[in-house]
Amino acid sequence: MANMAQAIRMALAYGEKHLGVTDVFGEDVGPPLGGVFTATQGLRTSWNSPLDERGIIGMAYGIAVAGGKPVAEIQFCDYIFNTIDLLKLVGNAHWGSAGKFNLPLVVMTPVGAGIHGSIYHSHSFDSIMTHIPGWKVVMPCTPIDAYGLMIAALKDTNPVMFMKPKALLRTKGDERIPGEPEDEKVLKDMIDAPLGDRTNWKPRWPELTDYTVPIGKAKIVREGTHVTCVTYGRHVHWAKAAADTLANEGISVELIDLRTLYPYDFDAIKTSVRKTRRVVFLNEDTAVTNFGEHLLRRTTEELFYELDAPPRLLSGKNVPGVGLAPVLEDASVPQIADIEKMLRETATVPA
Amino acid sequence: MQKSTLRPRLEPALQVRIHDLMVKTRCVEERMIKMNRDGEGFFWIGAPGEEAFGVPLGLQVKKGQGPDFDYLHLHYRSSPIIMAMGGTMLDSLRQMGMRATDRYSAGRNFTNHYAIPEWNVAPMAPTIETQYLIAPGTGWVQRRHGGDGITIVNGGDAGTAEGDFASCLIWSTRPGKELPMLIIVVNNKFGISTSHATQHGVRNIADRGIPHGMQTKVINGNDVFESWAAIDEAMRYVRTERRPYLLEAHVSRLNGHSSSSGANRVDEIDCILEFEKQLLADKVRTDAEIKATWERWRDEANACVKQLRTEPFPEASDIWKWTFHDDADNTLAKAGGD
Numbered sequence: 001m002a003n004m005a006q007a008i009r010m011a012l013a014y015g016e017k018h019l020g021v022t023d024v025f026g027e028d029v030g031p032p033l034g035g036v037f038t039a040t041q042g043l044r045t046s047w048n049s050p051l052d053e054r055g056i057i058g059m060a061y062g063i064a065v066a067g068g069k070p071v072a073e074i075q076f077c078d079y080i081f082n083t084i085d086l087l088k089l090v091g092n093a094h095w096g097s098a099g100k101f102n103l104p105l106v107v108m109t110p111v112g113a114g115i116h117g118s119i120y121h122s123h124s125f126d127s128i129m130t131h132i133p134g135w136k137v138v139m140p141c142t143p144i145d146a147y148g149l150m151i152a153a154l155k156d157t158n159p160v161m162f163m164k165p166k167a168l169l170r171t172k173g174d175e176r177i178p179g180e181p182e183d184e185k186v187l188k189d190m191i192d193a194p195l196g197d198r199t200n201w202k203p204r205w206p207e208l209t210d211y212t213v214p215i216g217k218a219k220i221v222r223e224g225t226h227v228t229c230v231t232y233g234r235h236v237h238w239a240k241a242a243a244d245t246l247a248n249e250g251i252s253v254e255l256i257d258l259r260t261l262y263p264y265d266f267d268a269i270k271t272s273v274r275k276t277r278r279v280v281f282l283n284e285d286t287a288v289t290n291f292g293e294h295l296l297r298r299t300t301e302e303l304f305y306e307l308d309a310p311p312r313l314l315s316g317k318n319v320p321g322v323g324l325a326p327v328l329e330d331a332s333v334p335q336i337a338d339i340e341k342m343l344r345e346t347a348t349v350p351a
Numbered sequence: 352m353q354k355s356t357l358r359p360r361l362e363p364a365l366q367v368r369i370h371d372l373m374v375k376t377r378c379v380e381e382r383m384i385k386m387n388r389d390g391e392g393f394f395w396i397g398a399p400g401e402e403a404f405g406v407p408l409g410l411q412v413k414k415g416q417g418p419d420f421d422y423l424h425l426h427y428r429s430s431p432i433i434m435a436m437g438g439t440m441l442d443s444l445r446q447m448g449m450r451a452t453d454r455y456s457a458g459r460n461f462t463n464h465y466a467i468p469e470w471n472v473a474p475m476a477p478t479i480e481t482q483y484l485i486a487p488g489t490g491w492v493q494r495r496h497g498g499d500g501i502t503i504v505n506g507g508d509a510g511t512a513e514g515d516f517a518s519c520l521i522w523s524t525r526p527g528k529e530l531p532m533l534i535i536v537v538n539n540k541f542g543i544s545t546s547h548a549t550q551h552g553v554r555n556i557a558d559r560g561i562p563h564g565m566q567t568k569v570i571n572g573n574d575v576f577e578s579w580a581a582i583d584e585a586m587r588y589v590r591t592e593r594r595p596y597l598l599e600a601h602v603s604r605l606n607g608h609s610s611s612s613g614a615n616r617v618d619e620i621d622c623i624l625e626f627e628k629q630l631l632a633d634k635v636r637t638d639a640e641i642k643a644t645w646e647r648w649r650d651e652a653n654a655c656v657k658q659l660r661t662e663p664f665p666e667a668s669d670i671w672k673w674t675f676h677d678d679a680d681n682t683l684a685k686a687g688g689d
Contacts, residue, residue: 023491050525054484055518062488062502065473066418070488086484089476095673097466097474098457102676134674157676216686263686298688 001172002180002187007143008039008108008164009191010177011150012071014208016044019154023063025049026056026073032198036075037110037169041193042203053079057086057107061093064103069154074109076117077125077163084128090159091134104157106150111139112284113333114167114234119321121166122329124285126232129161130261130294136215137261139163141236143173145259148213156215163261165233179208218265220272224254227347228272230295231282232258235334239282242339251347261291266298273299277308278346284333287318308351314342359580363635369410369575370630370641373402373623375648376434380606382652383447383462387610391656392447395610396477397463398428400603401537403622404572405431407579408535411586412436412503414470418496422471422489424482424504427463428537429475432505436470440648441655448656451665457672458665479510483519483534490523490530490595499590505535509542511556523595524563532595533585534560537572539604544612560597572600573622575629 002010015021023045026035030048034041049056053074060072074080080087087107094102113122129137136158140146146164153160172184181187190204221236222243229239236257243253254272258264273279279299281292292313299311314334316322322332361369380399386392398405409432413421425432430443445453447462455465466474473485486504493500510516516536523530536556540547553559557567566588570581578600585596603619630636636644674684 050518050521052518052521054515055487055522058481058484058486058515058518059488059491059522062422062424062473062485062490063492064488065485066422066489066492068488068492085478086481089474089478089481089485093466093474094676096456096459096476097468097673098453098455098459099673099676100455100466100468101474104676136675216683263683266686294687 001174001184002143002177003170003172004140004143004146004164005037005039005169006187006191007147007177008150009041009043010180010205010208011147011154012040012043013203013205014151014210015071015154018210019151020069021045021071021154022068023047023070025059025070027051027075029073034193035073037164037166038192039164039169040073042191042201053083054086057083057090060105060107061086061090061103064105065101069104071106071108071154074107076121077109077111078120078123080109080125087132087135091132093134094158095134102157103159106153106160106162108162108164110164110166110169112165112167112233113322113329116324116326116329117166117322118324122322124283124316125163126261126283127285127289127291129163130291134159135262136160137163138215138259139165139233139261140259141165141168141233141257142175144175144177145213147177148211149215149259151210152212152215155212160215163233167234177208178211179206181206213259216260216263216265218259218268219257220254220268221257222253222255224252224276226252226276227278227280227343228254228256228269228276229280229282229343230256230258230269232261233283235282235284238334238336239339241336242343245340246343246347249344251344253343253347264295269295269299270303273303274306277306280312280314280342280346282314282334282339284316287313287315290315309346309349312342312346314338359576361576361579366630366635369406370626370636371644372406372435373431373626374644375440376402376406376431377623378645378648378652379434379440379443380430382444382656384606384610384614386444386447386656387614392449392462394461395447395614396427396461396608397606398430400539400605400619400622401428401572402431403575403626404537404578404600404602405429406435407575408432408582409435411582413500416469416471418493419498419500420471421500422473422486422493422502424473424486424489424502425465425475426479426482426506427461427475427477428507429465429505430463433465433472440652441658444652444655445659445662448659449664450659450662451669452659452662457669480506480513480515482506483515486532487519487522487530490532493531494528494593501531501533501586501589503533503535505537507542508536508538508540508547508551508556509545511536511559512550520560520563520565524565529594531589531593533589534595534597536597536599538599538601541604541608543608555599557597557599565595565597567597567599569599569601572602573620573625575622575626
């Protein structure tokens with residue numbers, strides 16, 4: 001099975017061939033490296049930029065104005081913070097021009113902890129990004145969803161922020177990418193750049209086909225009846241592990257992978273919460289003005305009389321960074337045991 | 352870097368046209384200031400004093416849509432350029448008056464903040480210098496596309512302190528990937544209330560292009576003839592060589608920074624009066640013709656204000672429009688709750 005980096009790469013290759021992608025660019029995105037996570041190896045339109053994040057976002061904006069279809073990468077979301085005003089400009093170009101200009105561009109950036117990235121390679125970006133209207137914001141948790149969400153992003157005529165959960169970029173899924181060969185070694189030989197000299201290397205892309213995960217549609221990963229867990233990115237997998245454990249205790253967890261953070265699928269949340277009457281929102285961003293707080297507030301306002309227990313938020317601790325030592329990282333972002341505990345408490349607190 | 356001494360001859364008919372557009376621009380700006388003072392508009396920021404440079408620039412733009420034509424990434428002192436390209440007084444005044452009929456932003460943006468896709472004028476923001484980051488994107492597409500369309504970006508002297516200006520110099524001169532860009536700094540010697548000379552030690556801003564291998568020039572932007580020739584020369588270079596050119600134009604700032612500083616007239620060289628002296632000396636225009644030009648455009652500005660007073664403001668429900676493209680019923684816009 002393809003890993004998530006390979007899936008993103010294949011989606012971009014599909015985009016180059018079928019969806020008019022003109023530029024895939026950023027720091028170390030082009031040859032020889034093809035991205036620090038290899039997600040852009042071998043792409044026909046990939047190129048390296050100066051180490052200038054503001055320049056990268058500005059370039060994407062300009063390419064889109066001139067009719068191109070750019071995919072820009074910020075190497076780690078930790079380095080996107082100095083581009084916030086440009087992200088605002090991208091987000092308000094359509095609104096501010098009274099609909100005259102739209103910017104069909106994609107920005108992708110790895111987010112979150114999980115690779116011992118220390119203070120400046122572990123930040124989350126969901127809360128800030130969802131605070132910038134005019135963007136669609138997605139985050140996959142499996143290679144197949146990464147493929148389908150990227151293709152959806154490339155088809156979209158609006159700016160889309162594609163957040164890559166960096167801890168999952170090397171992980172494989174259990175569904176094959178459409179067109180992916182059965183033998184993963186064959187895939188590797190076809191699309192992974194060799195070590196050493198890559199001067200004459202070219203990828204041989206599989207016969208990839210269209211597969212779109214609609215932006216704005218959540219996925220019910222696991223059906224349950226006692227408590228709903230709404231999450232995205234790598235915490236989908238941890239929540240699933242926690243739900244497996246709780247199932248042995250007789251607690252049935254309904255797990256929602258939001259997949260799109262904006263425009264998010266509140267209908268899916270409502271439907272589930274009306275069934276379970278209990279909900280936990282889970283993510284690893286810092287706690288204060290967390291995106292999950294918004295979902296929690298809206299749930300409280302719209303479903304208050306249908307709840308049997310206080311809705312909860314389990315998030316990262318509200319500290320300036322994620323420390324390098326494993327004990328510090330584990331204490332900073334929700335762990336499986338933390339998720340189990342909060343789901344158990346929420347599922348069992350008396351109505 | 353060259354100091355320009357160009358004094359070309361311009362055809363009398365062109366001089367008349369330039370003068371007419373300069374007066375038109377000044378009159379619309381003065382009418383906007385009056386709207387601000389009368390409570391018919393809020394913040395005003397504009398370009399009185401930049402007409403001698405902006406009008407010759409606007410007249411030499413290859414106007415159209417798509418990479419075969421020039422892209423413009425402007426700042427908020429660009430009314431002479433837009434007026435010379437064919438912008439109307441009514442459209443500018445509608446934006447000042449926040450009308451729903453404002454073609455640039457439907458009442459959403461400050462005055463003199465354009466967005467004109469059919470003329471390749473990219474959306475404008477008051478964030479000084481971000482346009483210098485966006486411009487290389489259109490330049491990059493034009494480099495790939497070929498032809499003689501170029502990207503034009505302009506901004507002020509104070510904003511060159513932002514790193515975005517340095518980014519523009521770097522991105523437009525990547526070896527083997529040079530971009531067809533006319534990079535303009537309009538130097539009015541102030542950033543709001545702060546003198547440029549107290550903050551910048553560089554001899555000329557244009558000198559910053561030299562280490563990047565750029566053609567550069569400093570000109571007197573208060574002189575129509577010098578401006579026309581320098582823009583012509585720079586545009587010819589960029590159109591044919593497909594490389595960037597950095598042009599610094601020294602201009603006056605006749606009404607201060609904006610309405611926030613009172614918008615009162617200050618004692619600096621008025622490029623229109625200087626041009627009119629030349630027109631009279633060369634017998635291109637008479638006193639009576641010049642006076643009639645001013646009267647005509649002032650009357651036109653007043654008529655436009657009367658017209659826009661009859662036009663509607665936006666509706667409150669309009670806030671949801673255009674958050675997303677292809678969202679006709681605003682469903683996506685309201686996905687976070689309304």
